[in-house]
Amino acid sequence: ISFYTGAGIPISGLNDWYNITPIVGIQYSYRTNDDTELIYEFHFQKYNHGDIENRKFQWVVDYEYYSSKDASANMSWNDFIFKVRKYLRNKNYNLAGRSIRPSFSYGFGFYNYAHKVKGLIYPGQYIELDETFLMEPVMDRRVAWGGNLGIGGTTSFNEKMDIRFGLSYHAALGYIRPFEDWELFEVVPLQFLTFELGIKYNY
Numbered sequence: 786i787s788f789y790t791g792a793g794i795p796i797s798g799l800n801d802w803y804n805i806t807p808i809v810g811i812q813y814s815y816r817t818n819d820d821t822e823l824i825y826e827f828h829f830q831k832y833n834h835g836d837i838e839n840r841k842f843q844w845v846v847d848y849e850y851y852s853s854k855d856a857s858a859n860m861s862w863n864d865f866i867f868k869v870r871k872y873l874r875n876k877n878y879n880l881a882g883r884s885i886r887p888s889f890s891y892g893f894g895f896y897n898y899a900h901k902v903k904g905l906i907y908p909g910q911y912i913e914l915d916e917t918f919l920m921e922p923v924m925d926r927r928v929a930w931g932g933n934l935g936i937g938g939t940t941s942f943n944e945k946m947d948i949r950f951g952l953s954y955h956a957a958l959g960y961i962r963p964f965e966d967w968e969l970f971e972v973v974p975l976q977f978l979t980f981e982l983g984i985k986y987n988y
Contacts, residue, residue, distance in 0.1 A: 787812045787949055789983025793830035798972035802961065803832035803860060808979055822870040831861040842908045842966040851914065855904035866933060868892025883940045890935040896957035900925040908966045931957035939985065947985040954978055
């Protein structure tokens with residue numbers, strides 16, 4: 786079993802909405818042979834303060850730009866993943882006096898996300914702009930299929946523990962709806978990277 790923390794890094798359109806955020810995860814692994822592990826993983830991350838909070842829309846009546854002072858956007862992920870990790874046979878490397886055993890992984894799983902946007906001024910008004918007239922809150926909540934690919938390495942810490950690090954790519958068959966008045970467009974599929982650093986307990 787292993788525990789890790791690190792960073793979730795949105796890419797391919799999701800990065801227009803959000804920046805890097807912390808991630809935490811847990812893995813249970815079952816070794817089928819010296820070079821292969823079956824991994825069951827759960828991880829959690831939450832993107833806060835979406836870029837739409839700081840964006841302005843252009844009102845078509847006077848062509849002036851207005852910001853929504855109460856705007857709020859966040860996106861949380863609770864993901865359940867199965868993956869296969871393969872270690873490269875006879876390919877250990879030495880780094881800072883430690884032996885690193887490299888690996889790669891591939892897998893699939895359920896990507897459970899909830900995207901919430903609220904507090905936006907309704908841009909479809911005419912004659913006079915009422916800045917207290919807000920759009921209804923929007924939530925996109927899905928459990929989406931997805932896949933992942935990763936590379937990483939493991940080094941021994943002591944007889945019972947290893948240090949593991951990795952970089953993984955994730956793609957989920959979900960979407961974020963567009964907010965075109967704020968020049969934020971539909972994102973599909975949802976893609977992000979995770980950088981992971983953790984402790985693996987051997988038993």
